[in-house]
Amino acid sequence: MDTFSPEQREKILESIRTIPDFPKPGIQFKDITTLLNNPDAFKTLMEHLEERYRDRQIDYVAGIDARGFIFGSVLADRLGIGFVPVRKKGKLPSTTVAEKYALEYGFDEVEIHIDAFGDPNACRETPARVLLVDDLLATGGTASAAARLIDKVGADCVEACFILELGFLNGREKMEVPVYSVIEL
Ligand code: AMP
Numbered sequence: 562m563d564t565f566s567p568e569q570r571e572k573i574l575e576s577i578r579t580i581p582d583f584p585k586p587g588i589q590f591k592d593i594t595t596l597l598n599n600p601d602a603f604k605t606l607m608e609h610l611e612e613r614y615r616d617r618q619i620d621y622v623a624g625i626d627a628r629g630f631i632f633g634s635v636l637a638d639r640l641g642i643g644f645v646p647v648r649k650k651g652k653l654p655s656t657t658v659a660e661k662y663a664l665e666y667g668f669d670e671v672e673i674h675i676d677a678f679g680d681p682n683a684c685r686e687t688p689a690r691v692l693l694v695d696d697l698l699a700t701g702g703t704a705s706a707a708a709r710l711i712d713k714v715g716a717d718c719v720e721a722c723f724i725l726e727l728g729f730l731n732g733r734e735k736m737e738v739p740v741y742s743v744i745e746l
Contacts (some may be wrong), residue, residue: 565609574744576602577725591725593628593696604725606743607632611639613741615622618690619719621645621678625695625707626652632724633694645677645691645709660711662706671706678716689716698723698742701732708738 576596583590583716593717596602614636623645626635630646637644650659650670657672675681678689695704704721709716718738726733726742 565614569605569609570744573602573606573724574708578635588697591697593724594664596724597631600659607635607639609743610636610722613721614692617692617719619690619692621712621716623647623677623691623693623707623718625693625703629693629695629696632696636692636694645673647673647693647710649672660706660713662702662711664702669703671703671710673707673710673714675714677714678711683713685715686716690719691716693718693721693738694719694723696724697734698730698732698740701735702729704732705735705737708736 563739569602573596576599578592578595578608579593580590582588596606597649607671610632619640619642622637622640622644623632624630624647626646634644646653648671650672653672658675659670659672661668669741678691693704693707693711698704708721720739720741721736722739723742724744726743726745
């Protein structure tokens with residue numbers, strides 16, 4: 562049962578600060594470092610996520626470079642399952658699969674190890690069930706590319722989970738998998 566209360570949600574929201582005009586003018590940057598160094602808020606958040614996903618038969622948590630690594634790996638440890646990094650291009654050392662996504666101007670690219678969820682050519686009765694995690698859903702470009710990567714290497718992205726969602730950017734509509742955000746702004 563999910564016992565996450567409005568007070569707990571408020572505690573998490575209050576622990577995140579907004580930095581105006583970072584990294585460029587006009588962007589209201591949601592800084593989660595103040596959540597990470599607030600042990601009460603961080604614990605409340607991780608307990609909520611553990612509770613939400615404990616009985617969902619998740620095999621792996623995949624986290625998006627770089628803040629998704631923090632929340633994703635703590636959650637994977639709490640669930641007793643493996644963690645897989647989805648990285649910016651050129652960072653992973655073994656054989657990778659890549660996916661491009663559009664930015665305001667130009668493209669960016671994310672990568673995953675081809676064998677991140679086991680041998681992609683092996684005959685599995687059912688694909689590995691993967692939870693995708695990042696700190697924030699904005700336009701959805703990064704997370705939708707990451708979800709496609711999970712699919713490309715033969716696993717099943719069962720949900721994408723975010724601490725914050727900037728609802729006015731409609732990133733959710735770009736996602737082809739179910740989306741859960743702890744706090745929608
Ligand atoms: P998008 O691909 O537009 O959904 O952007 C999501 C990625 O960019 C996430 O990895 C976020 O960490 C980062 N991001 C985008 N907008 C913000 C923001 N306003 N504050 C903090 N991080 C952001």
